[in-house]
Amino acid sequence: MKRSEIKSRPLRDTVLNSLEPESIVYRVLDGKKLYLKVNPRGTKSWEFRYTKPDGKTSWLGLGGYPAVSASQARKKAAVIRNDIAEGIDPLAAKRARKQSRIETTNNTFEVLAREWHAAKAKSWSEGTATRIMGALALHVFPVFGKRPYIEITSMEWMEFLHALEKKGIIEQTKRIRAMCRDIYDLARVTGRIQYNPVEGLHKYLTTKPAESFAHVPASELPALLRAIRSYATHDVSIGLQLLSMLACRPSELREARWSEFDLESALWTVPAERMKRRREHLIPLPRQAVDLLRQLQFFTGYGPLLFPSKSSMAKPRSDTVFLMALRRLGYEGRQTGHGFRHIASTLLNEHGFDENHIEAQLSHVKEGVAGVYNKAQYLSQRREMMQWYADYLDKLATGNVVEMKRA
Known part of the structure; x- marks a missing residue:
């Protein structure tokens, strides 16, 4: 349709769709200073004609057609007319609305x-x-x-x-x-x-109380230890055994790197950045833990992590790896990785070990005189204590517990 053939306004959709381009840009009035602009290539857009404060005529773009429908364009034009009636420059108002949208996006x-x-x-x-x-x-x-x-x-x-x-x-x-x-x-x-x-x-x-600290009663511990040792996924089985005997936090073990371990000296140095208290922590390793770590080296010792994910050797396994294994063993809601810390604390206290040594092993150690922190505090005593504990767990798992006396 040629613009000379338009009979009425506002423009109907049939007219808007069929308007033909010409060799030059032209505009067709829809009504109340709202125009449809038609380019030589056939693209169409809405514009509003208004007089600026300096008396000059200007055009304000309202969006392309048909992306902006006729009814939407008329609503936008009504807002602009209202702004003008209140003495607001429509171009300034448009810029302010755009800036507001940008700020809203940046301030989410x-x-x-x-x-x-x-x-x-x-x-x-x-x-x-x-x-x-x-x-x-x-x-x-x-x-x-x-x-x-x-x-x-x-x-x-x-x-x-x-x-x-x-x-x-x-x-x-x-x-x-x-x-x-x-x-x-x-x-x-x-x-x-x-x-x-x-x-x-x-x-x-x-x-x-948080479910994440769930733990089995002492009477069920032997069965749990046997179930862990028979778990089919070998590296996860080793991880659960280490959790049970070292009383470390699951995240500390899951994210552990081989460079942190000195197996000859039977010592694990957890760096400050991986500790909850942001302080380097020394964990003495009983003989059983060293044996387990040497077994684990066969599977993952060629990479930086003890427990790398299946997708990348540089990333640790999922934070649910030990929890899901315990669930598969039938201990959902009854035992979690963190719960082994509670079990260790309870058993060591019940068998008369020094509370300070136990708290140090759990990295609950208090600051000393003048706020000085000693990362090796009670290390020799803790080494003896954790060897006793690993031996005790072995006896529980094999059913050979008579009441173990401390050396």
Whole structure:
């Protein structure tokens, strides 16, 4: 259709679709200063004609047709006419709206969280950094990721955290709340917000004992130890045996590197960056642990990690590897990797070992005089204690326990 054939306005879709291009750009009035612009190549777009404060006529683009329909273009034109009636320059208003969209995009919770993560990751192990970002991506970003962080209220955060609790992930909910509180603290200390909407919410969350510390009673320990030793996946079986006798944290073992071990001296040095307290920790290795590590070297000793993932020798196994193995053995909800620490603490205390030696082995050691920390504190005593403990577990597993006396 030629523009000379237009009979009425506003323009109908049949007219808009059929308008033919000409050798030059031309505009067709739709009504109330809204025009359809037709280019020689046939592309079409909406424009609004208005008079600037200096008296000159200008055109304001409203988007291409048909991406912007006639009804959408007319609504945009109505907004512009309202701005003009209130003395607002429509071009300035358009630029302000664009800037607002940019700022909204740059000020989303996900952008802030990634800024926080990049700053904090320098002091984390690779495994910790991956685990934290994974939790945010899985639980938080789908709900709040695209929202401007300044608009999310404390009540919304409370409802979100309660929803996580209802899924039964109590401990993870606590960790996620702590992450989000720290993320908002970054915005607060840099002057981007006045208060932290997540601060104080921990007072209203569930405080029941965490499932992650579940452990079997002493009467069931022999059966558990035998089940672990017979587990089909050899490296995971070794990992569970080491967890049971060393009383270390599962993450410390899962992310361990061969360079940390001196098997000749029977000593494991866990670097500060992988410790919860950010302090280097020495773990004496009983004979049984050294034997297990030499077996494990046959499978993974050619790489940097004791427990590399199947996809990359440079990355540790999943943080659920030991937990899933215990579940497959029938101990879901009854025993976890961390629960071995509780078992060790209980048995060693019951058999009369010094509480200070036990706490040092668990890396719960207190600071000494004038805040000085001794990484080798009670090392010789702990070596004797952990050898006794490994021998005791052997006796339990083989059914040869008479009441073992300390040497």
